[in-house]
Amino acid sequence: MxxxxxxxxxxxxxxxxxxxxxxxxxxxxxxxxxxxxxxxxxxxxxxxxxxxxxxxxxxxxxxxxxxxxxxxxxxxxxxxxxxxxxxxxxxxxxxxxxxxxxxxxxxxxxxxxxxxxxxxxxxxxxxxxxxxxxxxxxxxxxxxxxxxxxxxxxxxxxxxxxxxxxxxxxxxxxxxxxxxxxxxxxYKAREAAAVAKAQEVALEDASALFWFSSPEMESDPFVAGQKGAPGYMMQQLGLRNVIETDEEWPTVGWETIAKANPTVIVIARMDRRRFAADDYEKKLEFLRQDPVASQMDAVRNNRIVVMDAQGMDATIRAIPALEDLAAELSVIGSSQ
CATH class of the missing domain: 3.40.50.1980 (Nitrogenase molybdenum iron protein domain)
Structure with missing residues (x-):
């Protein structure tokens, strides 16, 4: 047209x-x-x-x-x-x-x-x-x-x-x-600096999960697929995405996620309250109390990063989110 x-x-x-x-x-x-x-x-x-x-x-x-x-x-x-x-x-x-x-x-x-x-x-x-x-x-x-x-x-x-x-x-x-x-x-200059910072951290075979929200707290969560903005961040920062689908935000069961056992879990913080899991504090509570999710290494070692929800999407907030994640990885790398 x-x-x-x-x-x-x-x-x-x-x-x-x-x-x-x-x-x-x-x-x-x-x-x-x-x-x-x-x-x-x-x-x-x-x-x-x-x-x-x-x-x-x-x-x-x-x-x-x-x-x-x-x-x-x-x-x-x-x-x-x-x-x-x-x-x-x-x-x-x-x-x-x-x-x-x-x-x-x-x-x-x-x-x-x-x-x-x-x-x-x-x-x-x-x-x-x-x-x-x-x-x-x-x-x-x-x-x-x-x-x-x-x-x-x-x-x-x-x-x-x-x-x-x-x-x-x-x-x-x-x-x-x-x-x-x-x-x-x-933004290009800031992105390059964040990637360079992350590359200084030697995280061996590090993996990650990005959790956006869930229809219900106990239901399968909306998590980031391989090729969206979070996938790009993980690729640039040397992290392997434990979710292998190309869907933008697929739902994946916690037993499958726990079996993949991500090194780091990134959860979305938002003011929207369409779903119960929009509240990042409820996400944290779930991860620490659920009998399956709580056994993941990322949870047991408190390697949980809270990220602006819009930073998980293709927005201008993705650049500061990349900077913040690079800084968090530096902390995680120094503690290993």
């Missing part, structure tokens, strides 16, 4: 790489299987997903955000005052009507399952028919099949390149390509 809007047009082909060339309009971006063209820079946005919201805040574009939705944690502290001035349409999934009512120049989504072929909020075409262009963070569709149900399946390993691409493209859409390049350069 090709959408051309008088207000917006986003297309960021790798060949032309318009953003890098400057703020050139019309601007066309190939985004998650669709071409979107902006005749002039976008002037406003509604975000469906915390990741898209915080990217716009980090780019200094918070004043152009008319409404937000889908929150896992409180906004980053440095954006608290700014975020307080922006209407929160919903903590979780907003209605199509509430997004359209803001008359945004752009709908920026974190996940394709919110705004996509089977969109929980709406299909992209529903917005496009109203002249509202959409943009889905490419980290959720690059090398990923979102038609498999659930959180999708990675067809190749996530890399921060898709995250950085999203930052650059959003900046370009608003005519702020220089801001995007500056922010990406900073």
């Amino acid at each position: 090709f959408l051309r809007s008088g207000l917006i047009g986003l297309s960021f082909t790798l060949a032309a790489h318009s953003a890098a060339a400057g703020d050139t309009f019309p601007l066309t971006i190939e985004n998650c299987g669709q071409s979107v063209t902006f005749e002039v820079p976008a002037v406003s946005a509604v975000t469906v997903g915390q990741a898209a919201t915080e990217v716009l805040f980090a780019l200094g574009l918070g004043g152009k955000v008319l409404g937000t939705s889908v929150w896992f944690n409180d906004v980053l502290p440095e954006y608290a005052d700014l975020n307080a001035k922006v209407e929160r349409l919903a903590d979780n999934d907003p209605s199509f009507e509430s997004v359209v009512a803001k008359r945004p120049g752009l709908v920026a989504a974190q996940y394709e399952w919110h705004v996509g072929p089977e969109g929980v909020v709406a299909k992209r075409e529903q917005f496009h028919d109203l002249g509202i262009p959409t943009y889905v963070m490419p980290a959720d569709c690059a090398g990923k099949d979102n038609t498999t149900g659930g959180d999708g399946t990675r067809t190749r390993m996530f890399t921060t390149g898709s995250l950085y691409r999203g930052i650059e493209e959003l900046a370009a859409i608003f005519g702020e390509a220089d801001k995007g390049a500056e922010l990406v350069a900073d």
